[in-house]
Amino acid sequence: MAKKKNITKNDIISFYMDYVLEHNHQPKTVYAFAKVNNFEEQKFYDHFGSFEAVEKHVFTAFYHNTITVLEKSDDYKSFDARNKLLSFYFTFFENLTANRSYVKYALEHHKSDLKSLSLLKDLKRVFTDYIASLEIDLIEIKQEQIDRIQQRGLKETAWFQLLLTLKFWIDDTSPGFEKTDIFIEKSVNTSFDVLNVAPIRTLIDFGKFIFKEKIQMN
The missing domain is CATH 1.10.10 (Arc Repressor Mutant, subunit A)
Incomplete structure (x- = not known):
């Protein structure tokens, strides 16, 4: 043949x-x-140097397939950062679910220590780049070093959240993985509620006003 x-x-x-x-x-x-x-x-x-490279690429392929689907949606393009991330999660886990047997095979023995799993190293790189592209609103310190620390912290926190969701999904036995959907919605919304800087900025502006007025009065 x-x-x-x-x-x-x-x-x-x-x-x-x-x-x-x-x-x-x-x-x-x-x-x-x-x-x-x-x-x-x-x-x-011609495409891979080893089977380990194939395994790593499987997970970045899930990521790229997710982004391709999202970028075809006009609704997605109009979403704010919170709803873009929610859309990413739901679409990404649909991709994982369509390949659940393989994903469980690849990760089952490492689910207690996913954070250090080299298999997901390339996925972490593309996912944290995606988080940066969302331009999530953070407090502007106007101090380059602190701003870099904030951005790095945001990426690491977002990655840890994805790993937690992955662990939850691996163990989820609910019909249609409906508990994972609930977990995604609650965890992403909670994260953005914690990051909500509008009230903090209002307090900072108010503090600046009081400080300025106090100086003028003196």
């Missing part, structure tokens, strides 16, 4: 996911993996 010639990155990801779900382990070698799926070994290396 002639070897398959037009092998894409997504083909290899699909072959890999099917293989590990059928065998419950990684392929022993790239050669054996390519032979089972009837393509030349070199085609694998």
Whole structure:
């Protein structure tokens, strides 16, 4: 039988996911993996350097698929940061649910320590970049070093929240994962309520006014 010639990155990801779900382990070698799926070994290396690279890419592929869906929505483009993040979460976890067997296979043994899991390193990078792109309103200190610390703290907190949601979803046995949907809505809304800087800014402005008036009176 002639070897398959037009092998894409997504083909290899699909072959890999099917293989590990059928065998419950990684392929022993790239050669054996390519032979089972009837393509030349070199085609694998055109896209990936190892099976570990494939595993990392699976999770960034879920992210990119999510962004592609969202960016096709005119409603999404008009949303504020809170509703954009809610939309991201719901769409991202729909993608995970469509591939739940593989995601559970990949993460089940690491769910108590997801934060240090190298498998999710690339996902963290693209997700925290996404958080930065939302331009979530923070208190302007007008001090570059403190502003950088605030932004870094926001990214790390958002990443930790995504990991918590991932752990919750892995353990969720409710119909249609409805408890995960509730968890997402409550956790994202709570985060934004905590970050709501409008009342704080009002207090700061009021304090400045009092301070200014006091100086003038003296």
